[in-house]
Amino acid sequence: MNQATVISLVNMKGGVGKTTVAVNLATYLARDHQKKVLILDLDPQTNASLSLMPEKAWLRWVEEHGSMADVFELDAKRKHDEPVKFADCIVHEVVPGVAGLDLLPGHLRLTFLDLDLASRPGRERILTRKLAKVIEDYDVILCDCPPNLQTATQNALYASDWFLVPMQPDFLSSIGLSLLLDRLAYLKTELEFKIKCLGVVFTRVRHVGFHQETMERLPEEKEFKKLHFFKTVIPENIALGEAPMSAQPIALYDGSAPGAEAFRELAAEVAARLGG
Ligand SMILES: Nc1ncnc2c1ncn2[C@@H]1O[C@H](COP(=O)(O)OP(=O)(O)OP(=O)(O)O)[C@@H](O)[C@H]1O
Ligand SMILES: [Mg+2]
Numbered sequence: 001m002n003q004a005t006v007i008s009l010v011n012m013k014g015g016v017g018k019t020t021v022a023v024n025l026a027t028y029l030a031r032d033h034q035k036k037v038l039i040l041d042l043d044p045q046t047n048a049s050l051s052l053m054p055e056k057a058w059l060r061w062v063e064e065h066g067s068m069a070d071v072f073e074l075d076a077k078r079k080h081d082e083p084v085k086f087a088d089c090i091v092h093e094v095v096p097g098v099a100g101l102d103l104l105p106g107h108l109r110l111t112f113l114d115l116d117l118a119s120r121p122g123r124e125r126i127l128t129r130k131l132a133k134v135i136e137d138y139d140v141i142l143c144d145c146p147p148n149l150q151t152a153t154q155n156a157l158y159a160s161d162w163f164l165v166p167m168q169p170d171f172l173s174s175i176g177l178s179l180l181l182d183r184l185a186y187l188k189t190e191l192e193f194k195i196k197c198l199g200v201v202f203t204r205v206r207h208v209g210f211h212q213e214t215m216e217r218l219p220e221e222k223e224f225k226k227l228h229f230f231k232t233v234i235p236e237n238i239a240l241g242e243a244p245m246s247a248q249p250i251a252l253y254d255g256s257a258p259g260a261e262a263f264r265e266l267a268a269e270v271a272a273r274l275g276g
Contacts, residue, residue, distance in 0.1 A: 004038070004138035005274055006131070007198060008156040008163045010184070013176045014147035017203035019047040020240055021166045021266075022144040024259075027249035028267030030100040035139040035271070038090065040127075041106030042068055042156055043146040044113075049105040051244040052094045058105055065089055067107035071130055072155075074109050074116055086130045097252055102138075114151045124191055127155035140274070149183050157184070158191060162198035164270075166234075169202045169214035178223060198273065199228035201266060204236045228273070232265040 009018045022039055029035040041048040049058050049067075061067075070084035086104075094103040117123040131141070143156035157163065165180065167173050177200065188195060200218075205211055219229045234240075237259035243250045250260045 002136055002139070004135050004141045005162065006135075006141045006143065006160040008143040008145055008153070008160040008195075009166060010145050010149070010153060010157070010163050010180065011165055011167055011176065012147055012149060012180055012183070013167070013173060016147075016168050016173070017166045017234060018147070019043070019051065019144050021164070021201060021203065021234070021263075022048050022142050023051045023244075024240075024250050024263040025267055025270060026101055026140070026142050027095070027098055027251050028264050029140055029271060030098055031251060032264060032267060033271045034100065036100045036102075036137065038102045038104065038134070038138045038141045039094075040068065040104050040141060040143045040156070042110065042143055042152040043106050044108050044110035045146065046106040046108065047244070048144040049103060050247065052101075052103055052247060052249070053091065053105070054247045057247075061091055062105055062107055065091075067105045067109075069107035069109035069113075071104070072110070072113055072117065072126060074112060086133050090134070095247075095249060095252065098249065106144075110146075110152060117151055123151060124154040124158050128159040131159050149180075149187065154187065154191065157187060157195055158193045160193075160195050162196055164198045165200045166203045167200055168204050169211045169218070169233075171210070171214065174214060174218055177218070181223075197227055198270070199230050200224075201230045202233040205233045206236045230266060230269050232262055232269055234262045234266065235259060237262075 009022050026037045026039050030037045066084040066089040089104050091103045145153040145156050202215055218224050235258050239254040239257035240259035243253035
């Protein structure tokens with residue numbers, strides 16, 4: 001039986017492009033590689049959801065069907081009801097024109113996840129348990145994580161085969177990469193999960209000396225030598241920043257933009273790395 005490959009997009013740094021990578025990598029894996037893809041929006045900021053759905057449609061969906069907050073059973077209103085079913089929260093074919101791309105939307109209520117689950121035993125394994133019901137329906141599941149390593153991200157990591165690190169190539173981000181790998185190693189031991197690094201993808205890359213220098217230097221550093229660095233880099237590109245306003249991935253918003261070309265190449269690299 002087919003079982004999805006689960007990938008978490010992680011970086012403790014905010015605004016580095018995790019969500020942009022999640023949305024656009026998912027789109028090209030579905031469109032160009034005929035993968036059945038599910039995005040899980042684990043971030044209370046709901047950026048992945050609002051990059052793929054108009055706000056009104058998202059609001060209607062989460063009210064009528066549910067969101068990631070219901071998966072974690074955070075809604076006090078529904079406490080005495082039957083728990084919402086994971087599969088019922090999924091928006092199928094979330095973007096008209098992109099076959100095979102589904103989304104389980106996020107919700108602002110996820111801000112309370114850490115507090116609400118503080119005393120729940122096995123709180124970092126909830127997602128893994130619930131995901132089991134749909135894991136055979138997909139080829140790839142991408143978890144868009146918030147910029148921290150708390151309960152939502154721990155749930156994603158526990159459920160994942162791989163983690164993928166989008167990072168900007170600058171000095172402070174390279175220190176951040178070191179801290180991130182350190183914390184992930186700690187969580188891996190403490191929570192006893194098996195996860196491997198799919199790779200690091202440089203994002204928001206500009207033609208400035210220190211970006212180019214960092215991209216050359218990092219793969220050579222002893223600490224990072226064993227890491228995979230994707231050949232494709234994602235340039236800073238206005239169209240990538242604009243596309244979420246129209247609730248469209250770059251492939252539909254402007255398929256000829258440099259950012260679109262980069263994501264097409266990144267998807268090919270990721271598909272090859274996952275074994276076709
Ligand atoms: N390559 C790019 N070129 C131009 N704008 C970009 C690019 N990547 C991301 N952006 C824009 O920068 C902002 C931050 O990107 P994004 O939301 O993907 O980062 P993030 O790491 O998910 O942030 P957070 O940590 O808050 O979840 C967004 O407004 C996004 O549209
Ligand atoms: Mg994000």
